[in-house]
Amino acid sequence: MSAYTQENRNYLFLRVIRYVWNIALEQRNLRRRERSQKITYNTQAHELSEARKESWLKEGSAAVQQQALRDLNQAFQNWWNRPDHFGRPTWRKAGINEGFAVRDLSVRRINRKWGQVFVPKCGWVKFRVTREWSDIETASSARVTLDRSGRWFVSFTRLAPQIERKSTGFVIGIDMGIAITVATSNGEFLDMPELLTKGEHQRKRRLQRRLARQVKGSNRYKATKLAIAKLAAKEVDRRKDWIEWTTTDLVRDYDLISLEDLKITNMTKSAKGTKDKPGKNVKAKSGLNRSILEQGWGLFCQRLTDKATNAVTPVEIIAINPAYTSLHCSECGYTDKKNRDSQALFHCLSCGYTDNADVNAAKNIIAAGLVVQERGGQSHIVSTKTQHSDPAKRTTTPKAA
Ligand SMILES: [Zn+2]
Structure with a gap:
């Protein structure tokens, strides 16, 4: 489930997450270079809550910042467990794979096209409703992400529904x-x-040909890219x-x-x-x-x-x-x-x-x-x-x- 949102305030949010991620990553790397004891997630989480008392970090949401530490920890776990699959965690740069999770979700509907999701310490963030509202309403958590073309997405995670069933023996x-x-x-x-209709397939090919002719970075180029991304989202x-x-x-x-x-x-x-x-x-x-x-x-x-x-x-x-x-x-x-x-x-x-x-x-x-x-x-x-x-x-x- 994804929805489209545009909120400049979120940029600040991401900057804080990036900051926490990068600082924590540097701390881990430093320990490694000095060959001293590995730092654990729990230690880092504790240090973060200490740092929040004294610094500008306290302006942001604690839950979101702690989530950044958990994300980093998970990234390291993935890398250790499956180095063939996952790369070593690297510095976060603006606009690349950025995002944050929102737990204890609350959403409300403004009208047919638009809804709002409450982001702690940020307020109500507007998003375009592109899924059944019942799906969004029953979601358990959401993730707000920014893609490389600067578009914001809110993706909702649904809990598994409780399926009514009797034993069938099959x-x-x-x-x-x-x-x-x-x-x-x-x-x-x-x-x-088929994920796309015949017409949509044709449109996709047409857009791709058009994109190849356009000047990279131009407004027309961006518009074509957006149209292609919308078709891709439909497929997903x-x-x-x-x-x-x-x-x-x-x-x-x-x-x-x-x-x-x-x-x-x-x-x-x-x-x-x-x-x-x-x-x-x-x-x-x-x-x-x-x-x-x-x-x-x-x-x-x-x-x-x-x-x-x-x-x-x-x-x-x-x-x-x-x-x-x-x-x-x-x-x-x-x-x-x-x-x-x-x-x-x-x-x-x-x-x-x-x-x-x-x-x-x-x-x-x-x-x-x-x-x-x-x-x-x-x-x-x-x-x-x-x-x-x-x-x-x-x-x-x-x-x-
Ligand atoms: Zn046989």
Whole structure:
């Protein structure tokens, strides 16, 4: 969910956050250079509250400043845990991945087009309503961000709704494919619809051609860029809508859902694939496509897990190790990379079983999930770490340039 806002006061806000982030980062770096003891988040948080008593920092919101420290801490954690994925935290510069979180959200509606969100120590900030008001009203927190073109966004985080459901006794395995398409062990495909209409696609191409001709930095250039950004936001919103519908349906209909553990799948590394587990689609899993894919699946798993936990009759989510799921024959268990006739088709060289490759994988995924459950339910919450490129989380995971 995003909304557009323009408030100069927010610039001051961001300056303070940047200041806290950079000072805290320098403190950590200094300790490192001097090889003295690492400074912890708690120490820094304490020092900040001391500093607030004496300095101009007290003018700003304590919650927002402490959040900056937490963001920095998270950025370091990410870097330590997954150096292949996250860069070392760097200095914040104005206008790059800036933002702050607003908890204890209060929003009010001015009219059909505009709403307001209360930002502590800043007051009511106006924003353009681009989502269902009921979604905004029920959001649990918001993040205010500034992008490189100087536009403000408020993105709201929704709590998982409590889904009314009765136990169905049904279980399902799902294979998360390329281009955000789900294949199920029932042989169904839950496809995401086209995100843009034909007309919107044409408009996007036209705008991109126009942008290439325009003088960089000119007003016309900026206007074209804004129009492209609006179309991109539309795509993001529609993708999110699809994720909401699909995860709600799955949670309502099944008592157990088995899927691949994204943390192990690590789509970055498996792009080219290995000898044992060839990449499913190298092109789609590289570059921009890959990050969109990761983002989409990260959100998908997160919403699915949240809704499953929150449902009236909870649903069990089991994340399994995805190794070989695409090469096993779901009928006879024979495993051979030659079983994959093509990208789309599975053909077992031993028993002759033929199926859609992703459906065969989904059948293996539910089988593995049921084994895990029988062993005593080593199920665990699906990792959503691959979400590193989610815009709402940008500020917590800055990448070294
Ligand atoms: Zn077979």
